[in-house]
Amino acid sequence: MRGLLKYLIKNYxxxxxxxxEVVSLYFIFSYNKYQKVQxxxxxxxxxxSVYNSFNSVVEYFKLAKVNISLAEENARLKSSAQLVDTLTYVDSVSANFIQLNSNYRYISAHVVNNSVNKTLNYITLNKGRKDGVKPDMGIVSPQGIVGVVVTVQENFAMGFSVLNRRWGASAKLKKSGYFGPIEWSGGDYQIAKLLEIPFHVELAVGDTIVTSSYSAVFPEGIMIGTIHSFERPDGESFYQIEIKLAxxxxxxxxxxxxxxxxxAELSELDNLIENGATNN
Amino acid sequence: MGRQIIKYGLMFIGLVLIQVLVLNHVQFSGFVNPYIYILFVLLLPLSSPRYVVLILAFLLGITIDIFSNSLGIHAFASVFAAYLRPFVISLISNRQEDISDYPGLMQNKIRWFLSYITIMVILHHTVLFFIEVFTFSNFVLTLFRTFLSSVFSIFVIFLSQLIVFRD
Structure with missing residues (x-):
């Protein structure tokens, strides 16, 4: 016993x-259980707040670019608003359709930290629980999708960006409606992959890819990117498509x-289906 | 003693801020990233007790992890480097030579300092990059990333010795 104690003290x-190292490994492995390490x-x-205050300084250098992108979005929104106006006058069916599509609420937020050079990239926003942000909400920019919220604190939120292999958005080809998941596996931050598109679908470089209606995270039809290149690998049944992110x-x-x-309603339905499946 | 604590405290905060605010955003041919925060562990006095070095390395790693949403990865790599530090030092030092208690560039021979940071940075980066991807597939790619980042980090650490940490 004393020998053991001596040994332990000597090799403390x-x-x-x-x-x-065990504690570190525990952290690494339990990272998926976000509740624990919130x-x-x-x-x-x-x-x-460190990121926020640093960002408030650096931000000034980006203002010109931000201005341009906001102005572009403004113009786009104005033209679609006009379209909505005309549609409402034309018939009530389209008006109904527009109402159906408006079950989304947008919360404006400011990116305080973001990376593109890791294999797992995250994004930190300056809006939190106080502003109604909750986990699993989508994040979009004027150009297209950005990511999904993962954890939320009182004033800030953290999320996966598209550039994170732990998460992939559900996408579809705008032209033909075929859908598949988006995957980013590292490397170039402007290029991602679109998977599970079968060979019989006709593709062309430059085709638009938008969000599909199969996820509750994003509204349908939000811009993701355009086809950068595609090939048909031998011995497989799906295209290898590289897309340039918007x-x-x-x-x-x-x-x-x-x-x-x-x-809430959608996930209730999902639960019902899952429970029904297990009951049978 | 008090002066030491303030000095190392400031160094801790300074290195963490430089790492997360500036160097984490450096993009240099794909995802090559310099990690110079490990300099804090390297510059701890050689006479400091081992448990102090290990615990400080863990705290440093966890702090970097919290900022970069990579919980555990940097902590693992820094503790690993901190544990091997005394072995590396005894490996590269001659008995005849007098090594200063503070392992900086100005206090020691340039060759000693360079081999010290080179070995330590490579050890740290290798563990870091392999834990980060957590796979041995693409072994060569990860090794290549480790090598490039190490060169970058060693360069920045050497430069910092000439400019900031002179005393």
């Missing part, structure tokens, strides 16, 4: 080393968080 550095990410108050992740500054007002 090694034991402490093992202990700290405070240990960039949405906590201290970290986020959002410039290096310069995003103002984004909107999308709140799907039907989400």
């Amino acid at each position: 550095a090694f034991l402490l080393f093992i202990f700290l 405070y240990l990410n960039s949405s906590n108050r201290m970290t986020a 959002t410039d992740f290096k310069s995003i500054s103002y984004v909107e968080v999308v709140d799907n007002l039907d989400k």
Whole structure:
């Protein structure tokens, strides 16, 4: 017993080393259980305010670019608003359709931190629980989709960006309606992959890819990107499609968080289906 | 002692801020990133107790992790480097030579300092990059990233010795 104690005291550095490494490994492996480590990410108050104050300085250098992108979005919104006006006068069916599509609420937010050079990239926003942001809400920019909210604190929120292999949006080809998941596996921050598009679909470089209606995170038809290149690998049944992302992740500054007002109902339906399936 | 604590405290905060605000956003041919925060562990006095070095390295790593949403990865790599530090030092030092307690560039021979930071940075970066991707597929790519980032980090650390940490 005394020998053991002596040994332990003599080798305390090694034991402490093992202990700290085990703690680190525990953190690495339990990272997917976000509830447990909620405070240990960039949405906590201290970290986020460091980013926020640094960002308020750096921001001035980006203002010109931000201005241009906001002006472009403004123009686009104005023209679609005009379209809506005419449609409402034309017939009530289209008016109904527009109402159906308006079950989304947008919360404007400011990006305080963002990266493009890791294999897992995250985005920190300056809006939190106080402003109605909740986990699993989509994040969109004037150019296209950005990511999804993961954890929310009182004043800040942290989310996956598209440039994170832990998350992929559900996408579809605008022209033909075929759908598949988007995947980013590292490397170039402007290029992602579109999977599961079968060979019989006709493709062309430059085709638009938008969000599909199969996820509750984004409204249907939000811009994702355009086809950059595609090939038909031998011995497989799906295309290998590279898409150029519409959002410039290096310069995003103002984004909107999308709140799907039907989400509760949708997930209730999902639950019903799942429970029904297990009962049978 | 008090002066030491203030000095290392400021160094801790300074290195963390430089790492997360500036260097984490450096993009240099794909995802090559310099990680110079490990300099804090390297510059701790050689006479400091091992548990102090290990715990400080863990705190440093966790702080970087919280900022970069990579919980555990940097902590693992820094503790690893901190544990191996005394072995590296005894490996590269001759018995005849007198090594200063503060392992900076100005206090020691340039060759000693360079081999010290080179070995330590490579150890730290190798563990960091392999833990980060958590796979041995693409082994060569990860090794290549480790190498490029190490060169970058060693360069920045060497430069910082000439400019900031002179005393």
